[in-house]
Amino acid sequence: MRFLRRSLVGIFLLSVTLALFALAGRTVFDAVETRMNAEPRAFPQRERVIAVNVVDFTPESIIPELDVFGELRSQRTLDLRASVGGTVVSVADNFVEGGTVAADEVLLRVDPTDAQSALARAQADLQDGLAEVRDAERALNLAEDELAAAEDQVTLRTQALERQRDLAGRGVVTAAALEDAELAASAARAAVLSRRQSVAQAEARIDSAQTELSRIRIDLDEAERTLGDTEIRAAFAGTLSGVSVIEGGRITSNELLAQLIDPSRLEVAFRVSTSQYARLLDAEGALRQSPVTVTLDVSGVDLTARGVLSRESAGVAEGQTGRLLFARLDAAPAFRPGDFVTVTIAEPALERVARLPATAVAADGTVLVVGEGERLELAQVELLRRQGDDVIVRGTDLGGSMVVAERSPLLGAGIKVRPILPGGASALPEGPQTLRLEPDRRARLKAFVEGSRMPDEAKSRILAQLEEEEVSAEVVARLESRMGS
Incomplete structure (x- = not known):
């Protein structure tokens, strides 16, 4: 009897357990089916905005440097x-x-002893040369005097010959006397020729002495120059280099x-x-x-x-x-x-050009310009010079535009950006700091905050801000970003 009772209790417990498993399985199946058949909840996607460094494209006159x-x-x-x-x-x-x-x-100074000796010998030779010239001039004068005397003898002998001939014509003198007169005149003329030769030799001696004196003077000048060369002087004011000599x-x-x-x-x-x-x-x-x-x-x-x-x-x-x-x-x-x-060489000035960072220009000569709606646009420029980390370019209708300073694979035409000028300042005008919310918008925000898992203290603070007439634009933007609307 006890065995039957225990068997029935076990069968009952097993039946209850199977029933519970069946109920749980059905519940899970219904939940999955309901989730799969329900309309998917769509969250609106926010466009990604990339912060980029920009520089102003300002046409000006630039002097390139080489x-x-x-x-x-x-x-x-x-x-x-x-x-x-x-x-x-x-x-x-x-x-x-x-x-x-x-x-x-x-x-x-170099030891001048040898040069001084050579100069002294040249000066002695000069004295000898001058003496030789004087002797030659005296000999010439004597020869000229002897020539004049011989010419006078010719004149006298010629006159005596003429008298003898006149007397011979009158038969006064003999033929022997006339012949003696002719011989005397001929001897006088021969003496003149001899004296002329002496004069020519005296003149030749003078020329030879003058030539020798010129050579002596050249030697003297050379000796003086050699003596002067024993002193080395600076040709101009300057600095010495490569000195390789010492005294002694x-x-x-x-x-x-x-x-x-x-x-x-x-x-x-x-x-x-x-x-x-x-x-x-x-x-x-x-x-x-x-x-x-x-x-x-x-x-x-x-x-x-x-x-x-x-x-x-x-x-x-x-x-x-x-x-x-x-x-x-x-x-x-x-x-x-x-x-x-x-x-560094200054080149001729370039007109209507701009200086940009070298990273702003692509290999194809294009730059990214911040256009309407803060979206990037491609613009073509002409690369003229490279100046270190910068380039000098010329563009058409780009004056006053903002050019992306650093190109990257993430940037391209049509991408929305937040331009930042050098120094970290935003290039866009700042929006209002507070907003006046419409009732429906304010109600949605309050409902989101109340249903969120924020700490009670944060909820109370944000709800108090939402109750105000004007709400911080930063708070509204943060809440709406979390809401997905």
Whole structure:
């Protein structure tokens, strides 16, 4: 009997359990079916607004700058070489590396003993030459006097011959006497020829003495010049470099002793490409005298000098391209020849152009402009120059437009943006800070707040704000964004 009772109770409990499972399954099935058959709840999608940095497109006149690298040179560089060899007997105190010297200052002296001896010999030879000239002139005078005496004898003998002939014609003298007179006249004429030859020899002696005197004078000048060359002087004021001699040292002829550099007449040499060179020409094809700024970075401190383009190279070296240009510097304190500097050249001004960040222009020459409704539009520009991280462009009808400063794959034509000017200020006019709500709109907002899961304190604060006549626009926008309407 007990077994039957327990069996019935178990069957009853099993039946109740199965009934509960069936009820639960039906309930779940009905809920799923109701959810699937119900109309889907649609939440309106909000358009995404992207904040972008913008810059104003302001057409103006801009002077582009061309940046290249160059090397400083001195327009006056002189190699100091020894004209004569010998022992250095004295050296100036400032004849050292980096020493500053004045024009015509004596830098060093070579032992002048040999040069002085040569000069003394040349002076002695000059005295001999002068004496020889004087002797030749005296001999010429004597020869001329003897020639005059011989000519007088010819005159006298000729007159005596004429008298003898006259007397012979009258039969007064004999033929022997006439013949003696003729012989005497002939001997006188022969003496004249001899004296003329002596005069010619005396004149030749004078010419020879004059020629020898000229040679002696040349030797004397050379000896004086050699003596002067024992002193090496500065041809101009400047700075010494590469000094390689000391007092007591021995030097040879044409040996390089130092290099004299004029630091006040510096120029910079730099190479530009052919296209850059073309931009520096005027209408006639001549190189413009454009302003130039030279900068030398020395441990973070920039040394600056200004100048002007002066000339260009006559040809292009083998294996090189472009053009080698030279610029003359006005005043360049602390600069030295050989410095590697940055050269900034001012190009001709460009009119009606704008300066934009290089990231604002795409590879196809387009920019994104904030158009009507804060939506982006594509605009075409002409890229004229690159200036570091900026570019100089020219556009049509873009004056006053706002251009996106940084392009990205997320940006394109038609996208709504929130432009931000440099400094973080919004480019759009600010809207009203408070709103006057309509009754229906206010009721919807209050119903949303009351049915939300906000903390009671936040609900009370927001509901109190919604009860006011004017509500903060920021609060309304935040609530409506959560409502999806």
